[in-house]
Amino acid sequence: MVSKYITCLTVAKYYTLHICIFIIVCALSLCRGDKFRVAFAMIGTLRNLLPEKTQILALSATATKPTYDNVVSRLSMENVSVVGLSPMRDNIRYAVQAVTSLDDFSSKLATGLRHMQNTFPKMVIFCTKYDNCWSLYLLLRSKLGSHFTFPSDCIDLQEFRLVDMYSSASTVEMKEKVLMSFSKVDSTLRVLIATTAFGMGVDIPNIRWIVHWSPPRLIEDYVQETGRAGRDGLTATALLVYGHLHRTVSSSMKNEDSAGKGCGCCDVCALSCDCGNCCTFDLPVK
Known part of the structure; x- marks a missing residue:
């Protein structure tokens, strides 16, 4: 009520x-x-x-x-005037990759974080289930060991973590601390593992990667969440990783047509491009 x-x-x-x-x-x-x-x-x-x-x-x-x-x-609206723009952003590249397991995926991320530390491209990983969010966080924490914080071997306080988590289960105080840290251009926090609780009202300009661990249920959700990348106008990547596509995605999401924009817009176009300038769509590791 x-x-x-x-x-x-x-x-x-x-x-x-x-x-x-x-x-x-x-x-x-x-x-x-x-x-x-x-x-x-x-x-x-x-x-x-x-x-x-x-x-x-x-x-x-x-x-x-x-x-x-x-x-x-x-809202019982009448005589409605619509002001709208296309959500397509030319600076976001789209890619899809199959993964064998959460452990394999977290190993690649851990490798990149160990090498690049606080220069690792700022990344948000969306999980549709809280269990996956928590499991990925624990795996990265374990694999990174002393490199979980920056500087390495530093005391484990939120302001020194390279990886953190944001979900509806997080306390209000923790959510505020995470957002405050992640919003800084030169933040120590480089990877945020989140559920859809992370979103409304959030505007962080220098997010370079949006990763989806399993596809969202609807294409509308996917467009909203990938749109959080590259708000500073620089190149960003939206990576969708999956294991069993047909079990986790609605037919409307699976059947959505691709609208390629040409060279570098997505991994599909990159396969047929011979310009030699298309960047890799692999996770950053060094």
Whole structure:
């Protein structure tokens, strides 16, 4: 239910007279509220308590036609004006790789972190399940040993870690510390292993790699999450690793057509390119 405090505040005469616009920052969550963010599912109820002439601004990084229709319906919007841009970003390269196991994947990451330490390209690894998130974190912690922190053999405090984790199970204090550290251009933290809890309101310009351990359920989720890379305009890579594709992805995600942009846009185009300038899509190891 919408908080009684919010309800009373909304219908109070002072606020009724002064509310001029109602802004939803992540409108996509309106469509996920029933399962993901429950409170968002009730925003439509809150909208009905506002004065009839209140303007509404719904913002979203991505929105398919069904999402648009859902948001308009939930917010009872009329005479809607749409301002939209394509989510395609020319500086993001896309690649897909099969992996044999989480252990093999973590070994490659650990090799790169040991060699490059605090110069390792800033990376976010999205896991669809908390168990995978936690397992990968523990594997990297074990494989890195004394190199888990920078400088090596330093005391294990959050501000010295090269790898950390962010999920709904993390405390508010820990989430704030991780975001504060990761947001620094020259942060010690280089690899963040996260669930979808990491996302809304986050804007870190120099993320060079977005890695998905197993594909998201929907192409809309994939576009949103890969869009967190390369916000400084420099080249970034979105790498999708998988083991059993048909078991983890909806048909809409598997059947999504590729829209190649030419040389260097993805690993598929790189295979047919003979320019000699296409960069590797392998994980950084040195």
